[in-house]
Amino acid sequence: MNSAEPTAAPDRRRLPPQERRRQIVEGAVAFFADVGLEGNTRDLAGRLGVTQSLLFNYFASKSDLLEAVYEHVYLNRLSDDWPTLLTDERQTIRERVLTFYDAYSQLIFQYEWMRIFMFSGLAGAALNRRYLDHLGKVILAPLLKQMQAAATGPDVPQMEDLWNLHGGIVYIGIRQHIYQVPCPDDPSEAITRAVDRFLTAFALGDPNE
Amino acid sequence: MNSAEPTAAPDRRRLPPQERRRQIVEGAVAFFADVGLEGNTRDLAGRLGVTQSLLFNYFASKSDLLEAVYEHVYLNRLSDDWPTLLTDERQTIRERVLTFYDAYSQLIFQYEWMRIFMFSGLAGAALNRRYLDHLGKVILAPLLKQMQAAATGPDVPQMEDLWNLHGGIVYIGIRQHIYQVPCPDDPSEAITRAVDRFLTAFALGDPNE
DNA sequence: AACCTTATTGATCATACGATCAGCAAATGG
């Protein structure tokens, strides 16, 4: 008990710039996810255990730092493999949709992503609109085409139906990370049931196959 | 052209306190819905065409004003009639659910509500959790009971299924007012289709009856 | 061990923001 903070944060200073930058960005992601994009730089620096001025050594302005945060969070959130997965006709539509949403939910049902996506959406960021546009074009539209071709029921799915399926699933993550109300630890069962209801309604696949 | 703002806003000062207060609260609702709960009082005053100091004549602090905003937005958002509507066995479950969600969506798919609910949710407001808890207990739980009693299919709906139905519907409003991406002008068709898919999956009602 | 590079700091500036208050002027009553 000779110093205030003995070993926990051994104030290791003078990191290699690349590593320090990474540390700042990751800390900023966690920080802004907690308090919102208007969180101040002093509090962020405090969390990181560095001085506020150091941040401006790595980023010319706060908005530059936020750009890096966006990039870090948005990068590779939509895998390039999914369009091919979703149109791989060697699997049933049900298998493909379930595989996709299990993977996708694991990827987006995360505190940082959910909250920063929502914060930036509320701020009117063009990034969100581009993301959702991309999601619609690259994931939902091809999937819709597959479903429309395969549908055997009296009714055929529309794009808006797919957004409804999608929204119902995403809403689990919203409840968990935005509203922070009780919700299932493992969403996969709820997802499976939602997908099966959807496919059954369009006679697109038997849950028991 | 003798004065800067001739007639448009005839700077009618000295309103009756009650009316001024109402004007401030309604302006604050619109303002904070736009810019977020951290919007500053000077900008709000500018929108209202009054001085910043006037706000503090009606509210002791900014957080007091926000309390009034919450109250104004949350008040009577969940009608007391709905529980009875949803359990009124003179109508089919389909009629009841559709009537509810048509009314409910009209009530909540509004810019101010959607955004302030989301802003306050992100801020961790207890109000949101209470609202959702209330929604679950007063709306969804009774509805679930009705459905479970009436279900004739092999599977019976669970609470999480109802949250999924609910989330899929609410997501329309999120796309519209939070992300501000293209979505149907009139959500009632999408709602009807979502409800019918749900009921069909549990053999709870024929869409054509 | 002395030296040099540069990552990091502490002090500081300009502005933004919430909040206060004495004084002004608009409405009301006489």
Place this chain on the structure above:
DNA sequence: CCATTTGCTGATCGTATGATCAATAAGGTT
């Protein structure tokens, strides 16, 4: 038309925040 009340304003205070910069010291090199 004057007096009184009080809704409203303008100026101001203290602090918070983004941003700057000279000074410092950590870590590698010789």
